[in-house]
Amino acid sequence: MSLENPKRAITRRGFFKVGTGVVAAVILGSGTYKYLHRGASVQLDRLGITLPKALNPLPAPPEDPALKVEKLSQLFTPNDKFFIIDNAIVVPQINPSNWKLTIDGMVKNPITLSYDDLLARPMIEVDDTIACVSNWVGGPYVGNARWLGIRLDDLINETKPSRNADQIMSYSVDDFSAGFPTAALDGRDAIIAVGMNGEVLPVKNGFPARLIVPGLYGYVSATKWLSRLELTRFDLKEGYWISQGWAKFAPIKMQSRIDTPYVQETFPAGKRAIAGVAWAHNIGVDKVEVKIDNTPWQEATLGPDLANTTWRQWWIEWDAKPGEHMLSVRAINKKGETQTEVKKDVLPDGAQGWHTITVFAE
């Protein structure tokens, strides 16, 4: 599934489904071709890599409430279940020994780093929930991981950027770019990630390196198969999705989702849990409330608070009487702000509104 392009009903991913003959023709004409035949060997390259340890490793994750609450999202989304969003016709297969990252543009000291250079630098671990702007309320395009990588602000500082640069544009080896404000490097743990949940970054999630900027939607920040960072200006350059009607600035909106029961589910009447996840990036989730039919909002129990940039699991016990029920959820952040009820669609800067579902007990 790719980010929807409002001006072209057929996305490139959609086009992909038309037929392999057509695709081959497209690939032959693109720079992606050279990566095509390395599928098996890049996996071998990956398996041969040992990542360094973080300078300050995060504590071992606490017990996952999903072990006790059936159908609740896991605290960390396993790599093989992590959502995938990109416009890549073919997933780039990069040989890490040929790969380079360049940081240039409005800087005094441009830098070029090999994969080994990157691994030789101090690493940090960051727990961060990433989300796609095309995720509808209640949708699946959100996942939480423990990322390993090098601090982006340190690296950018080494290049001595011009004060006039207000945007960091990131480019992948394929046809993708994403730009975000230099001001987003405000001390938050933005990194060039090489590891994900204790593994070398999976190929589909951007091996050998990708960007993670906590609090920004993927299309303005989370460039996979990263090849270049350019210090530039918003009035000079824009990222891949911006000309398609998506917002230039896109912080992740506070959201909450009911994982169980699912929309329109029929289940046996009686005791069960209502459960899900909620996120309020860079502020953190303080409370989650659930509304069952016309009863008052009730406070849910919350799972571990890993970081202000990660989701929190929540759950509530319910004795479901036979019949149809309406369930809603809303989050409250650590500033005391309640998630808005006002619904908005994903375009141009992300969906909002309460996740409300109808279910049936019998």
Ligand SMILES: Nc1nc2c(c(=O)[nH]1)N[C@H]1C(S)=C(S)[C@@H](COP(=O)(O)O)O[C@H]1N2
């Ligand atoms: N090279 C490249 N990087 C990309 C994209 C892309 O199309 N190409 N899509 C972005 C978008 S829109 C999102 S939401 C995230 C998703 O990351 P994931 O596939 O690891 O979940 O990747 C971002 N990085």
Ligand SMILES: [Mo]
């Ligand atoms: Mo996205």
